Amino acid sequence: MLLGCIGDDFTGSSDLANTLSKQGMRVTQFSGVPTTGAAPSVEAGVVALKSRSIPAKEAVAQSLQALEWLKAQGCTQFLFKYCSTFDSTPEGNIGPVAEALAEALDARKVVVCPAFPGAGRTIYQGHLFVHDRLLNESGMEHHPLNPMTDADIGRWLARQTAMPIGHVRFPEVRSGAAAIAEALAHADAKGARLIVVDALSDADLMEIGTALDGATLLTGGSGIAMGLPANFRRQGLLSGEGSTWQGVEGTCVVLSGSCSTATRGQVGRHRDAGLPALEITAEDAVSGRLDPQAIAGWAMAQAGRPLVFSSADPAQVRAAQEAYGREKVAAAIEHAFADIARALVAAGIGRLVVAGGETSGAVVEGLGLTALEIGPEIAPGAPALRSTPPGGRPVALALKSGNFGGPDFFAEADAILRGN
Ligand SMILES: Nc1ncnc2c1ncn2[C@@H]1O[C@H](COP(=O)(O)OP(=O)(O)O)[C@@H](O)[C@H]1O
Numbered sequence: 065m066l067l068g069c070i071g072d073d074f075t076g077s078s079d080l081a082n083t084l085s086k087q088g089m090r091v092t093q094f095s096g097v098p099t100t101g102a103a104p105s106v107e108a109g110v111v112a113l114k115s116r117s118i119p120a121k122e123a124v125a126q127s128l129q130a131l132e133w134l135k136a137q138g139c140t141q142f143l144f145k146y147c148s149t150f151d152s153t154p155e156g157n158i159g160p161v162a163e164a165l166a167e168a169l170d171a172r173k174v175v176v177c178p179a180f181p182g183a184g185r186t187i188y189q190g191h192l193f194v195h196d197r198l199l200n201e202s203g204m205e206h207h208p209l210n211p212m213t214d215a216d217i218g219r220w221l222a223r224q225t226a227m228p229i230g231h232v233r234f235p236e237v238r239s240g241a242a243a244i245a246e247a248l249a250h251a252d253a254k255g256a257r258l259i260v261v262d263a264l265s266d267a268d269l270m271e272i273g274t275a276l277d278g279a280t281l282l283t284g285g286s287g288i289a290m291g292l293p294a295n296f297r298r299q300g301l302l303s304g305e306g307s308t309w310q311g312v313e314g315t316c317v318v319l320s321g322s323c324s325t326a327t328r329g330q331v332g333r334h335r336d337a338g339l340p341a342l343e344i345t346a347e348d349a350v351s352g353r354l355d356p357q358a359i360a361g362w363a364m365a366q367a368g369r370p371l372v373f374s375s376a377d378p379a380q381v382r383a384a385q386e387a388y389g390r391e392k393v394a395a396a397i398e399h400a401f402a403d404i405a406r407a408l409v410a411a412g413i414g415r416l417v418v419a420g421g422e423t424s425g426a427v428v429e430g431l432g433l434t435a436l437e438i439g440p441e442i443a444p445g446a447p448a449l450r451s452t453p454p455g456g457r458p459v460a461l462a463l464k465s466g467n468f469g470g471p472d473f474f475a476e477a478d479a480i481l482r483g484n
Pocket residue numbers: 208209321322323324327345346374375376380381384385393394395397398419420421422423424464465466467
């Protein structure tokens with residue numbers, strides 16, 4: 065294994081795996097830190113953690129454990145993947161994890177670059193934009209777990225870590241790899257350890273990638289990985305073999321625990337089309353009144369592509385959090401989706417589309433999936449996946465980040481997961 069990646073959630077990890085796979089690396093996504101070694105054919109390994117919204121100390125411990133495993137697989141370069149909307153709270157976990165990895169690897173000039181231009185996330189003057197809005201006006205200020213109320217990445221990061229923070233500005237980035245390398249060295253000489261780097265386009269990210277050839281540690285969204293496979297290819301280290309992913313026939317069910325704007329649009333499109341849909345309310349989940357077996361039974365009996373969703377608008381989410389507490393509602397709903405997914409797999413489901421990063425993490429962990437094979441791209445940042453639950457049949461999956469995908473994502477995912 066050449067490149068060792070640590071993802072702070074499951075959809076984000078599949079987004080990264082997709083980027084690396086599209087750039088020609090053989091990638092496997094692991095759920096949690098594996099207990100055995102990786103296959104020798106794996107060129108990039110993505111260890112998907114569910115560490116985005118847990119206490120910072122635990123996120124650091126899990127990330128360091130993942131780092132040790134990746135080091136043992138022979139990796140020479142390490143990437144910490146977080147959300148392109150920099151999802152975190154003033155306590156963490158991006159700063160504490162980046163700091164701990166930098167210390168463990170004795171890494172300097174650690175780039176911080178959540179840009180993902182393909183999904184509208186760009187960084188200019190150190191500020192993160194989602195399309196034409198600053199992050200804190202993009203809808204992310206209403207996120208159920210990590211409301212993003214500041215678009216200044218360096219300032220947000222400085223709340224999370226005492227490690228000195230620097231900035232490489234857009235004019236240097238646009239001047240290309242050599243200028244970027246020089247600007248990073250300059251920031252390093254001034255004592256910066258974590259360095260926010262502006263980026264507006266994929267071309268910028270390719271140049272940043274070239275500048276990072278040989279860098280021990282980098283951090284960012286999936287975009288920061290775009291230029292890395294070319295570095296390994298130049299050194300003759302890639303096999304050039306493609307993916308062997310295959311689709312799966314059978315029933316397709318969509319589970320949506322994401323309350324993000326794009327997902328709510330997808331849920332709306334599904335319902336407007338008159339397709340079967342069943343809502344789980346926060347109250348149902350917290351009260352323990354839900355019957356996962358019955359919900360799975362309902363889904364299996366539907367024609368079409370049934371949807372089970374808890375996706376709700378910001379006012380409903382706020383009301384539920386005020387009534388029961390943020391963590392309690394989130395845990396109850398995630399738990400419910402994991403139980404429903406288990407019942408669906410036991411009933412012989414073929415394809416599962418999951419919307420929401422935390423929700424996807426809960427489902428993948430609930431199903432006991434340890435390694436996911438990366439298939440074709442469904443939408444930017446969302447690849448088809450395939451895995452076999454312990455003792456079960458193969459399942460094709462899509463793990464969709466809340467804000468990814470167009471309005472018809474559920475239908476598009478269903479078709480691609482079938483192998484069409
Ligand atoms: N109706 C709801 N009320 C409150 N919280 C909810 C509701 N539905 C889902 N949640 C919680 O909101 C969080 C959404 O996060 P996530 O699944 O990562 O979605 P996204 O990818 O959009 O961020 C989850 O923890 C989920 O359990």
